[in-house]
Amino acid sequence: MSIPNVTLNNGVQMPALGFGVFQTPPEQTITAVGAALSTGYRHIDTAAAYGNEREVGEAVRRSGLARDEVFLETKVWITDYGYDETLHAFDKSAGKLGVEQIDLLILHQALPGEFELTTQAYKALEKLLADGRVRAIGVSNFMPGHLDRLFARTEIVPAVNQIEVHPYFRQPEVLQYDSANGILNQAWSPIGGITFYRDGSEGSTLEDPVIRGIASAHGRTPAQVMLRWHLQQGRQAIPKSVTPSRITENFDVFGFELTTEELAAIDALDTGVRGGPEPAAITRENFGAEIPEA
Template sequence: MNDTPGIPAVKLNNGVEIPQLGFGVFQVPDDETAAAVTSALQAGYRSIDTAAIYGNETGVGRALAASGLPREELFVTTKLWNSDQGYDATLRAFDASLAKLGLEQIDLYLIHWPTPARDLYLDSWRALERLAAEGRIRAAGVSNFQPAHLRRLLDTSELVPAVNQVELHPGLQQAELRAFHAEHGIATEAWSPLAQGAVLDDAAITAIAGRTGKSAAQVVLRWHLQLGTIVIPKSVTPARIRQNLDVFDFQLTDEDMAAIAATDRGLRTGPHPDRFN
């Protein structure tokens, strides 16, 4: 897969490449999703992130089909919902997602949450291993897994997750988790990369925005990119969709990165993975 012009690719641990900046559709109603994804594709995004629980895989599929873009230029991620965990249930859920998206292969399939109280993620992972071996998914990964969940998975399977998609932004920087990923060759992907706007008024970020002539959101997205994180901002506004992509013409200094690092405050906008089922 070639880089989208201006968007670098991250090579995953199995050699598959994913654009470092993609487009997320969390909380976008299905009847609005096709228009939002179409705007994103027209702006230059080639990586689209959805999930079964979002209820908008059909809308994503409509936009992909209508785009006229070659399949090999697109990178599509979707996720297994908690109630579908378990070996056989995972395979059925995957087939359902594939049909809604109108695709023959998913680029990245993720277990959405570890749901430790259900204790089925190892069975679900075996199903993802099968899907990967059969070529129905190009890469298998997880989402919202903590180090303890990852260690258990690594101890009981041969396939190392290509990606762990987690809540990550300046207010919740996940240093321990990112270090674990780096040690084991797992790529870090950020959902809620702007903390739903909660970090955009931080003095350190607004100061950098003022100096660089960029928006606070663009500064935060640039921070993610320079950390090496894969990032999937969401918007339904065409102007904001384009603006979120306009982050490759400036650099944050070491001092900027240190100033943003100091804003970490353990701020979660979503549930804690150890308690969400």
């Protein structure tokens, strides 16, 4: 089975479903990415801050796939923001991945209190795009206000905005803003992999009775239903796992379709409770981490 592509706002084609390696230890990354590529995934999402770019690159090389068959995405961490610093961040990431060109390079967070650094980092991405060293550029965890500020200072609209989206935290205002501006919404934690709170109690989207009921009606798993929900609503999703059976399960989401009523029922589960850090609270003092050269 091959994954259909989505077209970014600069015409670049990207698989509609990717494979993520957030919090995957380096020693497990080669095996997990290898399993994903064997299953049929052709988009791998990593980040400088994950500490496993080198292992992602090694897994791609071991797969035997041609470089142009695998779409590689990575992220610049806030410690490396600034024009020259971000150009160097590309060199660090490309060196660890073992590639000359990165398919999609994005800024990992906005720095609201030091937005000039964010702006200069994005201008460096524009330079890398113009030079052909990356094929597309974007952002992650940017809210509409951050994007408004970015648009006023830069030339190129981001191709993607990678944000937390799952049934318990939908961020509809961000989704609508991005779509209206030609930015593809890319969902991290697409099946709510963190433990979330619903109705005042601790719980998981995987155990939600609404999602389980829809899954049962289709002979599918809750994870497959949630990934299908993203795809049918026009989002790209990047599930992660280190378990081969789950990697295969998450890939098998193209042989069924949810009804309009089922999509609406999943939408209605939104609690508005964020699982990741609050974008407005990101500072280098609180979240800074040095990204090693090698």
